[in-house]
Amino acid sequence: MAEHDLIEAPNVSAQKNAGTKSAAVTIGGRKLTIEEVVAIAHHRAPVALSADPAWRARIQRGADFLRRHLASGATVYGVNTGYGDACVVDVPMELVEALPLQLTRYHGCGMGQYLDDAQTLAVIAARLNSLAYGFSGVRPVLLERLADLINHRVLPRIPSEGSVGASGDLTPLSYVAAALAGERDVMFEDSLRNVREVWTELGHEPLTLAPKEGLALMNGTAVMTGLACLAFARADHLTRLTARLTALSTVALDGRAAHFDAMLFEVKPHAGQAEAAAWIRDDLSGRDDTPGHRLQDRYSIRCAPHVIGVARDALSWVRRDIENELNSANDNPLIDPDNERVLHGGNFYGGHIAFAMDSLKVAVANLADLMDRQLALLVDVNFNNGLPRNLSGAAPARAAINHGFKAVQISSSAWTAEALKNTLPASVFSRSTEAHNQDKVSMGTIAARDCLRVLELTEQVAAAHTLATVQAARLRLKIDSTTPVPAPLQAFIDSVTAQSPFVDEDRALESDLRALTARIAACDLLDDYRGGPNA
Known part of the structure; x- marks a missing residue:
């Protein structure tokens, strides 16, 4: 057989x-x-x-x-x-x-x-x-x-x-x-x-x-492949979370749902960005498309599907390569029991996983950069369309000594910078080893470890952005209680608030951030998230 x-x-x-x-x-x-x-x-x-x-x-x-x-x-x-x-x-x-x-x-x-x-x-x-x-x-x-x-x-x-x-x-x-x-x-x-x-x-x-x-x-190649499987699942979840946070940021900034109109993505038919736009559009369903404070929102909002879409499209071929490697005979020599042959070859070479992980970490780091830029808009009174400085929830009498999410945004910027720094490809750093027998090597495991580190940092950025965006949405509702908040976003706000209450007076947010980051890494922050090829 x-x-x-x-x-x-x-x-x-x-x-x-x-x-x-x-x-x-x-x-x-x-x-x-x-x-x-x-x-x-x-x-x-x-x-x-x-x-x-x-x-x-x-x-x-x-x-x-x-x-x-x-x-x-x-x-x-x-x-x-x-x-x-x-x-x-x-x-x-x-x-x-x-x-x-x-x-x-x-x-x-x-x-x-x-x-x-x-x-x-x-x-x-x-x-x-x-x-x-x-x-x-x-x-x-x-x-x-x-x-x-x-x-x-x-x-x-x-x-x-x-x-x-x-x-x-x-x-x-x-x-x-x-x-x-x-x-x-x-x-x-x-x-x-x-x-x-x-x-x-x-x-x-x-x-x-x-x-x-x-x-x-x-x-x-089991180490790099096992790590790649875990990296894929976390990256998949992050793309969905970034889309949700983009929708919620649009509400918080009093932005425009029209930027995610289906026609825009039909005429530039990258499947990933159309998928991301559909997620955002669904989350904003029922929101008025008339202009808010600006005719066009800034790029980190308006172009979010295009950024997320790159990661979504990358995940499609990354899945292919990971699962091909996962379902392969990749040692040496191979023993063919049907034709009784010994085959000496190089199936142990991890080049496909190396390239997949090098590529995925770039796509994920771009999600970190996108979320960090959205967070920067939310905290800045010059760009947040009327929200309090640094998203402080303090009463007017205490506003002078409260700084809200100022430090959270600084930390997010640090995590983003480190994630971006770690996108240098590992696969190009082949070293000749073992008396020049292993003279061209893949560095696939280093690439997979790098990708996991970028994911860890990006999940921290996502946690910071989640807390800030929920805070911003609640502040928007304080300014205008008639602001429409579609049901999926309201459920998300309620879920996050149950774990991390509204920040009225400044408090240390480390424990909130760690708990939320753990949920994101476990891919269970979004109640409606389903991993897999049909997500």
Whole structure:
């Protein structure tokens, strides 16, 4: 049976229900979606290996063929040779069994912050799905133990720094391989534990890695791909939130809904900006289109769909590339169990993820810049069309000593500047490594980490903008109680106000900002937000 015969359509129901507790995500014989990886990462779904006997038999055939091939005296890179530049070094048969564990050990040199729980689970899910594709020559038991890591929340401590993105994510993935083999520490039930003890508690012995299994676990793009899945979901949510805040800013500034007329976007037919404009138009439904204070609102309002639209259109191809990588065999060499061939190649190269993440971080940073410019309009009495200075809600007698959102706007500007600074592409900084064997590398994991940092900063800007825009809308209603506030925007105002009350007297807003940023990062600030391709 050919591999393409085993691949089914994505699990659409899992995509639509990724935000709720769902049944196990099936691994093997079908394509995995970004939303399913996110559900696994955020503890909303366990995993289950496919029960299809044909799929299971194919996995076993790959491992069996590799054993026979080695027994015949064949040479297979990384199985009975050294690694990388040492591929010219033959490994005696009596040492072949020891080689996989050696690989995990010498790559135990990662540095930087450890991946958090969600990131770790996303990485394991990505690696499991790639190996389940059936071209890696691993045993079914290896896939079972990877599933155990996910389902029992046995989380290797994976340092975030040390991968150049080809030959895959070797150093960070060595921590996954080592955990399966009973080495290094893991997080289990909120405690740092020796992994060998954890396996004993779960009724398993640590795995003795079979030939190529260490390399199969480590030589792939799972770290950058897992992180990319999480980045995609957060960016998707941010585009919707930025559109909502644009609509609310239009109300607060007494601006014009006419800027989002459908005809404008029919005659410049970029799908993403039409989608963003439709969101804003729906949020402003029922608002009078007659001019407010200006015939044309400033660019950060009027051109918001065009800015958001770039991100929306980018997300369409970013999804394609992430899910292609997610559903690929990306280690080396590949083991073809159907035609009994060993294929030496470069599928570990993370160029598509690198470029996707470099591009996405630019699109996201532009959202930060857009929201920061809208916030600057709201706080400035020269541009906010009659709102109080710095959106202060103080009574007139106390106005002289209250400064409202002045410092929040300064902080937002700082976060925006840092986000923009981090848009320098990582993928152009290839470095020749490992005795010029790895002489062109992707830097995909650095790009993915950069993208997550840009997202973090942009979510902070979004939190600041959310608090300020809700404050501004409430102040507008104080000035003119007849100001129309469409139902979706009123519901949004009420939701935010329940968490962060109206600022009448100055108070420290750090805790409000942190709580709101956490909601934004978790993609649950918008009650009507639904992640996925049909959002």
